[in-house]
Amino acid sequence: METFYFILITTIKTAIYFGILMLHVAYATYAERKIIGHIQLRLGPMVVGPHGLLQPIADVIKLIFKEDIIPSNVDRKIFTIAPLISLTAALSTFAVIPVSQNWFISDINVGILYVLGIAGIGTYGIIFAGWSSNSKYAFLGGLRSAAQMISYEVALAMSLVGVILMAESFNLTEIVNKQLEYSYGMFLFPQFLGYFVFIVAMLAETNRVPFDLPEAETELVAGYFVEYSGIRFSLFYLAEYLAMFCMSALATICFWGGWTVPPFLLKIFPFLGMIPGVVWFLLKVYFHMFLFFWLRGTLPRYRYDQLMAIGWKVLIPLALLNIVLTSLIKYYS
């Protein structure tokens, strides 16, 4: 009976968490179009609702009512299951991401490993989609994407080793609380190298500009999801934005002190402690989301050989250097 109530409560918690998350995703698409619009001196969506505020809802309704085309000669089973894999992988990562002290669905003590592992499964969705589509654009996009994602996954995982060295835990809540023990209150300062590697790898992992080669629209039309339409396409779209939120949350937790305020700031402005932790957390996540959009409005796309060179010849040595330096400093302190 106790277990039954536990399951019920967890389900309700998950429903609330996912409800808010979905709303965030919907309005992230709106924010992206608005921000990029203003960067390019346009207004962005303006027609549906005041300042286009109802645009995401109109988009969802449109996508649900669109015809779902499955081209002939596709590998039907894999074609159908690929978007589901992408979405499930992207959504499941949020099971362990804490929003504030004691605000989480589950607080497992291998949090980082879980997030990285589940996020890695998302690659399967992309490869399956590219392979099964029976379209050359999708095939090339899927291949490129697979090579890109596995290359940057190494750098992403290595950039977090420095954080784990300092926090001595995989648990995400623990990592945040550990940062409070230092007067600067954020791993961003001692781990600036790790943070840089993480940010670049994060852009590549989520297939965003300047590393959006899998869906480079000028050469590959849309990459691995050329043949997808209607609701299946929107599942991929959803998965991409969820992955962005996941990476932003991970950056916030591991490098920006999550929902806490750095002690040195709290000493100067004591009133900052009055603001609830969730607000801090969300503000930090929004900053990282803004970074995604800002970069998209600013940078051109890299060439594929440049992309691989950055991943293997710059990021991985930098991440290794960060580990060596962090462990040395940790040993002598």
Add this chain to the structure above:
Amino acid sequence: MEPENLLRDRYLPVLIVIIISIFIGLAMFLISKFLRPKRPYTLKLTPYECGIPSTGDTWERFNVKFYIVAIAFVIFDVETVFLYPWAIVYKKIGFYALLEMYLFIFILLIGYIYALGKDIFNWGRD
């Protein structure tokens, strides 16, 4: 503060979340299935290739570099897997752990330099 029933209190929620995630995807798909039109015809169902009729097989041979990068990934990923538990217990073991890891990274670096020399990360023209 470890809970007494670790499996239930910590990992059952994760399983529930994964099930709900799958359910959300399926539900969205089912809702759409009842609402969307379905009017297929041959031309609509051909693979998209900018308008011209597609020629040849899609599942062709592709560059061997994709395989090599995959192998390099396996090596480096195993290294990360090795680094993670090391990072946790580093403070407890102390100097020995530091030395051990530097040796490990040094040996890996030799392999890395070999890979660089073989030009496997160079995707430009040969």
